[in-house]
Amino acid sequence: MxxxxxxxxxxxxxxxxxxxxxxxxxxxxxxxxxxxxxxxxxxxxxxxxxxxxQDIYALLEEIEEEMYLDFKKALEPLLTGSTMEGNPVEICMEIFAFLKDNSDMCIIMLGDYSDKQFVSKLLGLGKEKCIAIYTKRFPRASLKQIEYFYAFASSGSIGLLRQWLDEGMVSSAEELGRTAKQIMLQGIGFLEQPL
The missing domain is CATH 1.10.10.60 (Homeodomain-like)
Incomplete structure (x- = not known):
């Protein structure tokens, strides 16, 4: 004991x-x-x-490694489950919920003094998963189109996350996921829709 x-x-x-x-x-x-x-x-x-x-950098490395593994684990059911098949809303909501539960990690990822290499590593994981899912879901799309979509969507999502962090994460992960989906699917038309 x-x-x-x-x-x-x-x-x-x-x-x-x-x-x-x-x-x-x-x-x-x-x-x-x-x-x-x-x-x-x-x-x-x-x-x-x-x-x-050993030092402050070893601490950062351990925190980032734990977060990377947790992030990967959070994505797996969404990206391998047959029911969602890469549904952007479900994926966004799960990511936002994960980050809300680990809000101190947002500082490491998105703060003024963030580790840019770590953010790139997380985005690389997301890109790999996105390409795998969207290649099946959109068979007529070229790899370049999917990569451009991912670059646009991931950068926009990071902007949403920064805004959410600045606001104290008061909105729910579900609300943020729906917002991300509407913006991705409707583009500028999103501004004409009531929240």
């Missing part, structure tokens, strides 16, 4: 470190974050930090 208590304590400590880190990262670049200030904000000592991480 002792091990279970230790596991819980480790999870809580890492959660405090992660929360403090994302809070600092929302205000300044990673290069300007010191271990000392991170530990003070997290309410831990430096020894505790170093028991879990």
């Amino acid at each position: 002792q091990k279970s208590g230790n596991d819980h304590r480790i999870r809580v400590t890492k959660l405090m470190i992660r929360k403090a880190f994302t809070s600092l990262l929302s205000k300044k670049p990673i290069q300007s974050i010191s271990i000392k200030e991170l530990c003070e904000l997290a309410g831990i000592n430096r020894g505790t930090f170093y028991a879990h991480y």
